[in-house]
Amino acid sequence: MISNIDSIFFSLDIKDYDKNNSELLSYLEISKDEAKENKTVDKIIELNGKKFIILPNGARFHAYILHNDSMEIKLGQARSNSKNNYPVSIRIKSLLLWEMGFINAYMFVMEYIQSLIKGDVIGEKLSRADLCCHTDKFKIETLEDIYENWRGTFRKVEHYFYNRKLNGLTFGSFEDKKIMCRIYDKSLEIKTSQKTWFNDIWQQNNMDIEKVWNIEFQLGRTFFKEYEIENVQDLIIRLRTIWEHLTTRWISFIIHDDENISRCSTKDVWKDIQKAYLDYANVNLIKREKQVNRNAETLIPLLVGVLTSYGACKNKIVLDKVIKDFKEDLYKYLKDKKGNIPIEKIFYDKLEFLYS
Numbered sequence: 001m002i003s004n005i006d007s008i009f010f011s012l013d014i015k016d017y018d019k020n021n022s023e024l025l026s027y028l029e030i031s032k033d034e035a036k037e038n039k040t041v042d043k044i045i046e047l048n049g050k051k052f053i054i055l056p057n058g059a060r061f062h063a064y065i066l067h068n069d070s071m072e073i074k075l076g077q078a079r080s081n082s083k084n085n086y087p088v089s090i091r092i093k094s095l096l097l098w099e100m101g102f103i104n105a106y107m108f109v110m111e112y113i114q115s116l117i118k119g120d121v122i123g124e125k126l127s128r129a130d131l132c133c134h135t136d137k138f139k140i141e142t143l144e145d146i147y148e149n150w151r152g153t154f155r156k157v158e159h160y161f162y163n164r165k166l167n168g169l170t171f172g173s174f175e176d177k178k179i180m181c182r183i184y185d186k187s188l189e190i191k192t193s194q195k196t197w198f199n200d201i202w203q204q205n206n207m208d209i210e211k212v213w214n215i216e217f218q219l220g221r222t223f224f225k226e227y228e229i230e231n232v233q234d235l236i237i238r239l240r241t242i243w244e245h246l247t248t249r250w251i252s253f254i255i256h257d258d259e260n261i262s263r264c265s266t267k268d269v270w271k272d273i274q275k276a277y278l279d280y281a282n283v284n285l286i287k288r289e290k291q292v293n294r295n296a297e298t299l300i301p302l303l304v305g306v307l308t309s310y311g312a313c314k315n316k317i318v319l320d321k322v323i324k325d326f327k328e329d330l331y332k333y334l335k336d337k338k339g340n341i342p343i344e345k346i347f348y349d350k351l352e353f354l355y356s
Contacts, residue, residue, distance in 0.1 A: 001137070002205050003243075003276035005102040006094050006216060007130040010232055011086035012113065013123030017079040020118035025077060028064040032056060048116050061085045070096035071109055075117075086125060088117060098201060106232055124231040126224050128177075131243060132216040133276040134186060134198075136208040137269050140166050144256065151261050152251035154181070162188065171251055177220030181251055186214040215273055217246050240280035247274040 014020070024047075035043035035056040042053045045066070052066035052073070059065060062074035076087035090113065096105045114121065140146055146159060146166055160168035168184030187210050190198050202209045219242070227242075229235055235242075253270035254261070266274075311322035 001133060001135040001272060001276060002201070002207075003131075003133045005097055005129055006132045007091065007097070007128070008102075008106070008126075008232070009089070009091045009128040010124060010126045012088040012090065012121050013086040013125075014079075014088060014117055014119040015122045016119050017076070017087045017117075024117070025064075025075070028054065028066075028075065029077075032058075032064060048112065050112065062087075062089055069093065073113070084125075086123060088113065094195070095197070098198070103236060124233075125221075126229060126231050126235055127221045128219065129235055130216055130218050131239070131246070131277075132214055133243075133273055134202065134207070134212050134214055135269070135273060136202075136211040136213075137272065138183075138213040138215070139269070145253075149254050149256060149267070150251060151254050151264065153249065154179075154251055160184070174218055174220060176222055178222040178226075179220075179246070179250060180218045181246070182214070182216045182218065184214055184216075186212045189214070215247075217243075217250075236280070240277040243277040244274060247276075 018025075027045075031043060031045050031054045035054050039056050043056070044051055045054050046052075047066075050068065052068050055065040055067075057065070058077075059074055061076055061080055063077035064075045066073045066075070070093055072091040072093065074089035076085075079087045090109060092105055092109050096108070099105070100108060110121075142149075146169075150157070150171070152171070154171040156171070156173050158170040159166060160170075162185075167188055168182065171181040171183075172179050174180040186198070190196055198212075199209045202212055224230070224235075227238070229238060247270070253267045253273075254264040255267055256264055258264050307319075307322055307326070310326060311317060311319075314322065314325050316322045316325060
C-alpha cells in the first residue's frame with residue numbers, strides 16, 4: 001500500500017506583480033498571439049530552462065496558460081483589484097508528484113516559480129488537493145459490497161462497470177467544492193490513460209500490478225475553509241488527521257454484523273487504508289466555526305471586566321440597565337467618531353474577515 005497527493009492546485013499572490021514582471025508578461029503576450037496564429041501546432045516556449053506549451057486561450061483572471069507533463073501555470077495579465085484573486089495559479093501534476101513525492105515536488109515547483117516570477121510571495125491559497133492510497137488488497141466481492149456495505153455522511157453514490165464487472169464507485173459530489181471520493185480499479189485505468197509508469201512504482205513496493213485499486217478523495221476550497229487550511233503548509237501539517245477523518249467519519253467500508261449500522265465492524269482492508277498517512281504529524285482537525293467560537297469564549301472574561309467597570313462608572317448594578325446604557329453610548333460614539341457607520345456593518349466586516 002502506498003499513499004500520495006495525486007494532484008494539487010494552489011495560487012500565489014506576488015508583491016508588485018505588474019511592475020516586477022512586465023518583461024515576462026510582454027513575452028507571454030507575444031507567444032500567445034503566435035499560438036493563436038496556428039492552433040494546429042503546439043506553441044512551445046522555454047522559460048528558465050523548462051519547456052512549456054502556451055495555449056492560445058486564457059482562463060478567468062489568468063490570460064496565460066502554460067503546461068507540461070509536470071505542472072500547469074496560469075498567469076494574470078495584471079494583478080486583479082479583487083484581494084481574493086491571486087495572479088499566479090499552479091497545478092502540480094501526477095507525474096511530478098509521484099516522481100518526487102508530494103513535499104519535494106511542492107518545494108521544487110515553488111523554487112522554480114520564485115526563479116521565474118519576480119517579487120516576494122505575499123500570499124498562498126490552496127484550492128484543491130487529491131489525496132490517494134493505492135492498494136492491491138481491496139476487493140469488491142459481493143453485491144452487498146457494491147450497494148450496502150458503506151457507511152458515512154455522503155449522499156450521492158454512483159457505480160461504474162466495465163464488461164459487466166464493477167470497476168469504480170464515486171461517493172459524494174464536488175458541486176459544493178468540498179469532498180468527493182473515488183474508488184476505482186487503477187490497474188485498468190492506467191491502460192487507457194497511458195500512465196504505465198505506475199507499474200514501476202507498484203513493483204518497487206511489492207504490489208500486484210494487475211490488482212491495484214485507488215482510494216482517492218478530492219478536496220476543494222470549501223473543505224479547506226471549513227477547517228482553516230489556507231495553504232499547502234497547512235495541508236502538510238494536517239494530512240494524517242484529514243485522511244483519518246475522511247476514512248473513518250466521512251466514509252467506511254463495513255461488515256453488516258449489527259442491525260445498527262453505526263455499530264457495524266469495519267472491514268480489515270479498510271482499517272489498513274485508514275493508516276495510509278500515519279507517517280505524517282497527528283494534528284487536530286477543528287472546524288473554523290468551532291475555532292471562532294473558542295476565540296469568542298476567551299473574550300468573555302475581558303467583557304465581564306469591561307462591563308462591570310462601565311456599570312460602576314454609571315452607578316448601575318443591574319445587567320439589563322448596564323447594557324441599555326452601553327448601547328446608547330455605543331451609538332453616540334459611532335455617530336461622533338465613526339461617521340455614523342451602522343454597527344451591523346462593523347459586525348459584518350469583522351465576520352467577513354474571520355471567514356474569508
